[in-house]
Amino acid sequence: MLALALALQASARAAPESFADLADQVSPAVVNITTSTVVAAPTEGGPIVPEGSPFEDFFNDFGNQGPDGPRRSNALGSGFVISEDGYIVTNNHVIEGADEIEVEFFSGKRLDATLVGTDPKTDIALLKVESPEPLAFVRFGDSNLMRVGDWVMAMGNPLGQGFSVSAGIVSARNRELSGTYDDFIQTDAAINRGNSGGPLFNMSGEVIGVNTAILSPNGGSIGIGFSMASNVVSRVVDQLREFGETRRGWLGVRIQDVTPDVAEAMGLAAAKGALVSDVPDGPAKDAGILPGDLITSFDGAEVTDTRDLVRRVADADVGKAVRVVVLREGKSETLLVTLGRREAAEAEETGTSDAPPAAPVQKDILGLTLSEMTDELASELGLPAGSSGLVVTGIDETSEAYGKGLRSGDVITEAGQQAVASVADLEARIEEAKEAGRKSLLLLIRRGGDPRFVALTVE
Structure with missing residues (x-):
């Protein structure tokens, strides 16, 4: 009996005797794709091919029409039919910028294709051909x-x-x-x-x-x-x-993975979930999600890391109300968020300056030279008047802080998930972490308006 089980297991793992039947089955639905694009002639520096050169035909075959006019560039790719009425899937980079798209079938038949839509984020494009008879397709x-x-x-x-x-x-x-x-x-x-x-x-x-x-x-x-x-x-x-376009769900948070040192600084048992570093105007803010929240569950499924959360949100329907579980100050809270549409919210602001500010030295802490925020510093950093926090005006390049990416011009706005506006605030948070037996302190760093959490050792 054992010998028979082992024999069946070995048989299941063996290579197929042949792929021929499978190839015959699916070949009619696989297509070659040829695209054509008009490219402006180069102004200078193009190849010079003497008349009669053995390379003359080579350049002519690839559409080189000389320096006096535009040339037509061709590209090749593949695709496959997914419906009998002529929808065809391929890569976006195969057809991007094409003026003409031609599809060749295994039978040799050729049809012109029109572009239905593209998604550069996954490099997918959908084409459509019109055929008088139903087409073979794959699922x-x-x-x-x-x-x-x-x-x-x-x-x-x-x-x-x-x-x-x-x-x-x-x-x-x-x-x-x-x-x-x-x-x-x-x-x-x-x-x-x-x-x-x-x-x-x-x-x-x-x-x-x-x-x-x-x-x-x-x-x-x-x-x-x-x-x-x-x-x-x-x-x-x-x-x-x-x-004709994608419609992905949008939660409206900036997030980062929980590293082991961040987990330790937050008192977490495991380094998992998605840590919210910022909440701009949007669905999450409307629902009450805050910077420093740790998202542990989305729409009934556990969140392992930021990649997991991004995919789950993108796959959710726009306008859907979902339950989001966050860990806030050691306690779980469930919030109801009505998702927006990512494509409508993708224009993001960028920072205006990453030059180090000229500010008087206040104190050296954790390898950082810190100065309390002033209106002058805020202006130099492109921040609104009245901004608060501690500005990094210098950094020890041998320090842990430098190794974890902190640089001059960064602004510390939170420590231990509490706002800091003065050096005294930061020193108090450091003492609290030590008294609690923690080896590190979680800092919220902003650079050009972009936030992220960093854990620094306080021992």
Whole structure:
């Protein structure tokens, strides 16, 4: 019995005998995408190709029409059909700035495509073609069911070579590259230039990722490719299809992760949750969320870190009333927040100055030279008259404070989650932390209006 169980387990983990049936099944829904863009002619410095040169045809093939006029630039990518009436998913960077978009099907049929909408934050675009007959299409699968080691198959148009299939496994999950909403599946299935926008399939022929990027020192595949997870893509596509744009929820807070030293300074048992560093005008402020609150739950689900919270908020419906649980001064409070729309609130103010102010030295504390705020200092820092806090006018570059990113021109507005307006206030907070047996003190630092919490050792 044990031998049979082990045999079945080994069989389940074995490589597929062939990917041919799967490739035949999904190929009709995978497309090559060609875009065309008119580019202004370079004024100078362009390549000079002598007539008759062996390179003359090469430059002509790529649309070089000489220095006297504009030229047409072509780009290649991949995509896949998600409905019989002609909706097609690809990467935003494949079609960005294109004047013309042409889709080529596995059968060789070509159709012009129109752009329905894009989401640069996830690098997803939705196209539409008009076809006299229903088109073959593929469905999204649940990317959350994929495990490291599962087999996957990529299909697309690598390096302009036309329809091509590669296979591999899921190498890692939940990878971040640079975007706020990144949730990439890493795979060793070969992905090259031109594969962008193509599908990554599970063994049931469902799309569990959109091939987007590779990590490579030479521009070619070295077995580290990234596909945006289908559970992110499918929601974006649904919104683009319905509205032509994305509509993400907006809570209206600035947040940061809870590091172990911040957790210790706050007396927390574990370093998790999302720490609110600022609450501008918006839904959170209207609901009573305050700077220094630790968000531990959103809409009934535990919040592990800032990335987790950002995704949960973005996935929530605009206008939805959600329960947000915060830890405030050691006690849990539940607040009801009606979410706004992120896209309507993305214009943010920037600071006007990060030059160190010229102010008389007041006192050296924790490796910082601090001066109490004056109207003159506030003006130099671009802050409104009447602002309070302690201005960092100097810093010991060997100090812990410097190592944690504090710089001249920063303003300390809170210590131990209490406002500080004088050096005496800060010294009192330091003594209170020591008396409570804490090794560090939590400071709220503002730089150009941008807040963040930093914990400094007080022993």
